Amino acid sequence: xxxxxxxRVHLLARVAFVWAxxxxxxxxxxxxxxxxxxxxxxxxxxxxxxxxxxxxxMILDRHGERLAxxxxxxxxxxxxxxxxxxxxxxxxxxxxxxxxxxxxxYRMKTALEDRRGFLWIKRRVAPQEAARLRGLKLEWIExxxxxxxxxxxxxxxxxxxxxxxxxxxxxxxxEQALNxxxxxxxxxxxxxxxxxxxxxxxxxxxxxxPGEDIHLTIDSSxxxxxxxxxxxxxxQHHAHSGSVVAMDARSGDILAYANYPTYDPNESLKDKxxxxxxxxxxxxxxxxxxxxxxxTLSAALECTRLRPDxxxxxxxxxxxxxxxxxxxxxxxWELSMEDVLARSSNxxxxxIGLTVGPRLLEYVRQFGFGKKTGLPLPGESSGMVRxxxxxxxxxxxxxxxxxxxxxGVTAVQLAxxxxxxxxxxxxxxxxxxxxxxxxxxxxxxxxxxxITMRRMMEGVVIKPYGTAHRYARILGYTSAGKTGTAQIYxxxxxxxxxxxxxxxxxxxxxxxxxxxxxxxxxxxxxxxGYGGPVSAPVFREVAAxxxxxxxxPKDLPEMLPATEDDQADVSDVAIVDVGSSIPxxxxxxxxxxxxxxxxxxxxxxxxxxxxxxxxxxxPVHVSYATPVSDAPRVPNFQGKTVRDVIQESAALGIxxxxxxxxxxxxxxxxxxxxxxxxxxxxxxFGR
Amino acid sequence: MATLAPILDRFxxxxxxxxxxxxxxxxxxxxxxxxxxxxxxxxxxxxxxIDNSRVVRTADPAARKACWRMIGYSFVFATLVITLxxxxxxxxxxxxxxxxxxxERSRLQLDRAALELEEAKLISPARLAELAKMQQFVDPAPExxxxxxxxxxxxxxxxxxxxxxxxxxxxxx
Numbered sequence: 122x123x124x125x126x127x128x129r130v131h132l133l134a135r136v137a138f139v140w141a142x143x144x145x146x147x148x149x150x151x152x153x154x155x156x157x158x159x160x161x162x163x164x165x166x167x168x169x170x171x172x173x174x175x176x177x178x179m180i181l182d183r184h185g186e187r188l189a190x191x192x193x194x195x196x197x198x199x200x201x202x203x204x205x206x207x208x209x210x211x212x213x214x215x216x217x218x219x220x221x222x223x224x225x226x227y228r229m230k231t232a233l234e235d236r237r238g239f240l241w242i243k244r245r246v247a248p249q250e251a252a253r254l255r256g257l258k259l260e261w262i263e264x265x266x267x268x269x270x271x272x273x274x275x276x277x278x279x280x281x282x283x284x285x286x287x288x289x290x291x292x293x294x295x296e297q298a299l300n301x302x303x304x305x306x307x308x309x310x311x312x313x314x315x316x317x318x319x320x321x322x323x324x325x326x327x328x329x330x331p332g333e334d335i336h337l338t339i340d341s342s343x344x345x346x347x348x349x350x351x352x353x354x355x356x357q358h359h360a361h362s363g364s365v366v367a368m369d370a371r372s373g374d375i376l377a378y379a380n381y382p383t384y385d386p387n388e389s390l391k392d393k394x395x396x397x398x399x400x401x402x403x404x405x406x407x408x409x410x411x412x413x414x415x416x417t418l419s420a421a422l423e424c425t426r427l428r429p430d431x432x433x434x435x436x437x438x439x440x441x442x443x444x445x446x447x448x449x450x451x452x453x454w455e456l457s458m459e460d461v462l463a464r465s466s467n468x469x470x471x472x473i474g475l476t477v478g479p480r481l482l483e484y485v486r487q488f489g490f491g492k493k494t495g496l497p498l499p500g501e502s503s504g505m506v507r508x509x510x511x512x513x514x515x516x517x518x519x520x521x522x523x524x525x526x527x528x529g530v531t532a533v534q535l536a537x538x539x540x541x542x543x544x545x546x547x548x549x550x551x552x553x554x555x556x557x558x559x560x561x562x563x564x565x566x567x568x569x570x571x572i573t574m575r576r577m578m579e580g581v582v583i584k585p586y587g588t589a590h591r592y593a594r595i596l597g598y599t600s601a602g603k604t605g606t607a608q609i610y611x612x613x614x615x616x617x618x619x620x621x622x623x624x625x626x627x628x629x630x631x632x633x634x635x636x637x638x639x640x641x642x643x644x645x646x647x648x649x650g651y652g653g654p655v656s657a658p659v660f661r662e663v664a665a666x667x668x669x670x671x672x673x674p675k676d677l678p679e680m681l682p683a684t685e686d687d688q689a690d691v692s693d694v695a696i697v698d699v700g701s702s703i704p705x706x707x708x709x710x711x712x713x714x715x716x717x718x719x720x721x722x723x724x725x726x727x728x729x730x731x732x733x734x735x736x737x738x739x740p741v742h743v744s745y746a747t748p749v750s751d752a753p754r755v756p757n758f759q760g761k762t763v764r765d766v767i768q769e770s771a772a773l774g775i776x777x778x779x780x781x782x783x784x785x786x787x788x789x790x791x792x793x794x795x796x797x798x799x800x801x802x803x804x805x806f807g808r
Numbered sequence: 809m810a811t812l813a814p815i816l817d818r819f820x821x822x823x824x825x826x827x828x829x830x831x832x833x834x835x836x837x838x839x840x841x842x843x844x845x846x847x848x849x850x851x852x853x854x855x856x857x858i859d860n861s862r863v864v865r866t867a868d869p870a871a872r873k874a875c876w877r878m879i880g881y882s883f884v885f886a887t888l889v890i891t892l893x894x895x896x897x898x899x900x901x902x903x904x905x906x907x908x909x910x911x912e913r914s915r916l917q918l919d920r921a922a923l924e925l926e927e928a929k930l931i932s933p934a935r936l937a938e939l940a941k942m943q944q945f946v947d948p949a950p951e952x953x954x955x956x957x958x959x960x961x962x963x964x965x966x967x968x969x970x971x972x973x974x975x976x977x978x979x980x981x
Contacts, residue, residue: 193921274933320903342933345937
């Protein structure tokens with residue numbers, strides 16, 4: 122029989138058993154039945170989802186110099202519903218973050234009234250500000266890590282790079298065009314923390330994929346020179362704006378791409394800066410003016426019998442077209458075709474263009490005008506190449522196109538067109554990123570035509586009366602190009618203004634072009650605002666820098682440009698419409714008139730008898746060179762320097778081909794021989 | 809003061825009105841060895857003097873063996889537990905370390921990016937041009953630019969045409 126004590130023990134044991142049973146039951150309920158619920162609660166308490174920011178890709182130049190990069194910075198936000206005292210909070214935050222106290226208080230109050238659980242206080246705060254706030258250890262202040270885009274070179278290549286918005290999405294330039302490649306994809310990580318909020322285990326939920334780095338083709342050194350020279354010239358001539366595009370003549374790589382006025386993409390857009398952010402080089406087509414004569418003459422060499430020495434009737438500086446009269450800047454009567462280019466005769470170019478006929482527009486399109494170049498830049502304009510109107514309007518339109526009017530081109534399109542001449546007749550597509558495959562060249566001109574054009578364009582630079590003489594010669598290198606001065610059309614007044622679009626497109630060296638440079642400066646005025654004095658010097662500086670930086674061997678002995686015999690005729694502006702308010706330019710007293718510029722009776726008759734008819738075939742009368750019995754005899758160039766040979770041959774009007782550098786050692790034809798028409802003297806130079 | 813015993817007795821004792829058994833009554837008598845009784849308790853304490861001077865503890869090998877066995881079991885058990893828990897503990901410590909290193913890496917990456925940005929600012933062409941202007945540097949004239957033949961196995965000392973001579977001169981020095 123159990124004693125009293127035993128009974129007590131048994132009773133205690135039963136109670137303990139029941140107690141244990143209850144505990145086990147509760148444990149089963151908590152850990153088995155409600156396992157999911159409590160696991161979720163525990164995870165919410167112990168685990169935190171951490172966003173792993175994927176940095177936006179960098180933009181670098183062709184040598185790897187950073188042009189744009191992103192850095193993570195902190196942004197401050199609060200949950201207004203958790204803020205103990207709105208007034209105190211706004212006071213603290215406004216003092217540390219340099220915000221307007223009243224404005225912040227209003228925003229926080231509004232958010233609280235709207236029962237909003239999130240409010241940005243200040244985005245992308247300075248590290249010092251973030252450190253000061255963290256030091257307060259206020260649990261209601263939250264921090265979010267965001268990336269901020271930095272452009273360390275500030276205004277350098279601003280239009281090319283573009284910019285990003287608050288969400289780091291590109292909103293201009295390459296940033297916008299290549300946004301998909303630059304933008305990374307954020308990842309997520311699950312971080313398990315202890316009671317002191319120290320993480321001890323992390324699981325990657327989704328991998329962060331950083332944005333791709335983009336290597337541009339531009340060279341930041343050449344870009345800097347281009348921007349500096351462009352800004353200097355625009356300011357010096359009180360012009361409105363300008364663009365420079367430098368391109369590798371062989372690969373189509375854009376080496377420099379500058380617009381002025383410019384801006385700093387690090388700073389947010391201000392109202393007055395909107396115009397400065399326009400990407401003029403691709404988005405603003407303009408009438409190119411005389412630079413377009415290169416296209417006209419190239420087409421003429423390809424599809425007519427005209428040759429560089431063919432005599433072109435320039436009509437004494439005036440031509441009557443159906444419904445209007447076009448004046449030249451100088452009264453030229455007859456010029457050789459290459460002198461039409463060197464002197465930039467509008468009438469000569471019109472006559473050549475009319476000789477080519479409607480096929481001129483085919484060549485214009487083949488040179489890449491009227492369609493986009495395909496550069497990864499937003500807002501690229503395809504320019505404007507109109508269809509030839511029917512009837513009498515065709516002649517007027519063709520005449521205008523011949524001298525660079527009635528077409529709209531961009532600076533990049535001009536560079537692309539110039540590359541046709543520089544590359545030996547192939548159209549080289551410009552490219553902006555190094556990973557873009559070099560496009561297959563498209564044959565536009567025969568190689569011999571391109572070589573002839575190179576020589577004719579060199580004449581613009583080296584001939585004493587060339588429009589770019591004294592302005593575009595590069596020490597140590599041969600260079601070629603064409604100036605252009607187009608009057609700016611006022612769309613409100615519907616007439617041409619006295620302001621010019623001064624441009625120059627050229628390349629260097631002539632024999633094996635390495636770089637093509639196009640300069641356009643918008644809104645110049647007066648004689649000093651022509652393409653020669655305004656744009657050609659920018660070409661010279663940019664091309665010289667590009668050649669030096671790219672280690673292009675010199676092809677000329679060092680010499681100073683001649684100035685004493687300078688007869689440069691910079692007036693290449695086209696006065697297009699007699700009906701406009703612009704008077705025709707007067708012949709300047711200092712204008713050089715060579716023997717060949719004397720009026721010829723036959724040419725006068727030809728001009729007076731010019732008949733223009735409608736239809737695709739446009740009969741035009743152009744005077745050609747007649748064989749001359751007293752053709753020039755080749756002088757002895759042997760033992761002379763390149764400079765002396767250039768001067769002497771230019772004075773005699775003898776075309777010369779240069780081979781090598783140093784002193785003239787041999788020449789073909791021999792001294793004293795008669796130079797056949799259309800032939801040139803080949804001179805071998807040596808040290 | 810009621811203790812646990814009377815409470816338990818309510819559940820274990822059938823009838824509390826039953827008379828107290830006779831031996832208990834006998835204990836109620838005056839006893840010179842008795843100590844004061846707890847109220848409502850059937851526990852009685854008396855002072856008793858025991859002489860243990862002649863008690864001798866005899867050796868018990870079985871108990872000693874059992875004791876050592878228990879110690880051994882405890883040690884093995886503890887070792888097993890520690891062995892099983894050690895990897896988890898190590899994982900935990902490594903987790904802390906890894907997270908610390910991960911944060912350190914992020915911080916270093918940030919520092920590096922900041923330094924790269926600073927470097928890019930310092931070597932920007934505009935700043936270099938400004939510094940060159942302050943130092944009164946000028947761009948070299950084209951005639952002063954000499955291109956070295958960097959192709960093939962060209963050497964910098966191009967003035968010395970004969971490599972044998974130059975190596976001999978070097979040997980002489």
